[in-house]
Amino acid sequence: xxxxxxxxxxxxxxxxxxxxxxxxxxxxxxxxxxxxxxxxxxxxxxxxxxxxxxxxxxxxxxxxxxxxxxxxxxxxxxxxxxxxxxxxxxxxxxxxxxxxxxxxxxxxxxxxxx
Numbered sequence: 393x394x395x396x397x398x399x400x401x402x403x404x405x406x407x408x409x410x411x412x413x414x415x416x417x418x419x420x421x422x423x424x425x426x427x428x429x430x431x432x433x434x435x436x437x438x439x440x441x442x443x444x445x446x447x448x449x450x451x452x453x454x455x456x457x458x459x460x461x462x463x464x465x466x467x468x469x470x471x472x473x474x475x476x477x478x479x480x481x482x483x484x485x486x487x488x489x490x491x492x493x494x495x496x497x498x499x500x501x502x503x504x505x506x
Contacts, residue, residue, distance in 0.1 A: 393432065394435075419438070438460075442460070
């Protein structure tokens with residue numbers, strides 16, 4: 393776990409006040425103890441993304457939760473696709489072939505229905 397002080401040191405240009413505001417808004421959810429907030433590496437990556445969106449890209453505070461939600465959805469979908477791919481790989485070749493043919497058929501229908 394990374395202390396609040398260390399997080400602020402690693403996040404260039406982020407003050408304690410700003411960090412607390414981002415936590416209060418629920419943009420990141422660190423563990424909280426009597427000694428302050430404690431962050432995981434993934435929390436720091438999210439904080440760095442928020443910093444870049446806010447500071448480097450001038451994304452306003454109202455848009456940041458929308459961007460974060462979309463990114464969270466993308467990560468969730470990637471996880472689901474990886475899970476599905478593993479399940480398909482675990483099937484017999486005949487079943488894998490049937491799934492691929494069904495995917496091709498759906499893709500063709502979708503392209504025809506543009």
